[in-house]
Amino acid sequence: MEDKELQQLVEKISNDSFQKPFKHKAVFNARLQTTGGRYLLGSHNIEINRKYLEQIGINEVISIIKHELCHYHLHLEGKGYQHKDADFKLLLNQVGGARYCSTLPNRPTRKIRKTIFYMCEQCGTQYRRKKVINTSKYVCGKCRGKLIKVKELTVD
Structure with missing residues (x-):
């Protein structure tokens, strides 16, 4: 058409x-x-x-x-x-119109979501981020201590 x-x-x-x-x-x-x-x-x-x-x-x-x-x-x-x-x-x-349209059968799957956890070495404050941060550039917002990457989770 x-x-x-x-x-x-x-x-x-x-x-x-x-x-x-x-x-x-x-x-x-x-x-x-x-x-x-x-x-x-x-x-x-x-x-x-x-x-x-x-x-x-x-x-x-x-x-x-x-x-x-x-x-x-x-x-x-x-x-x-x-x-x-x-x-x-x-x-x-x-x-007789549709309130919502049907879901396309060939629609691409959802993006993989990543969550990264950081922790301050001095005060222990934890931070959760969606993007990787440069730990040599950024410091703790409370005590200005060094941040370390604790773990990274990936969810489909």
Whole structure:
């Protein structure tokens, strides 16, 4: 599916489900990582994550489009368009849009988190850091004593 076909699909869904025209642009955005789509407040355009079409299918994309069109139409009408607003929740329920999109099956695994523990040689104060620090450059914040690395934990 190309951007032109996506534009036609969004216009059709807008007319069929909302009985209102979609007068702006709908495009695929390959940079979206953690969301199925987004409505841009400034330009009123809608961007859709192509991965949802490729990995889950057209029904998921239609649900995402309905969700974004709820933001679009409510914002243009001056009503509550945010997720927390009652207007948004009501309209989303009426048109059958998804509150949340499905998780992509081929989504990369989480980053490995590292925690490093340091301790002051003089006063025994312990410090927990996510990044390695240069112990010859940094000293204890309480007594200015020398810091030593105690242990390092790695969590998946």
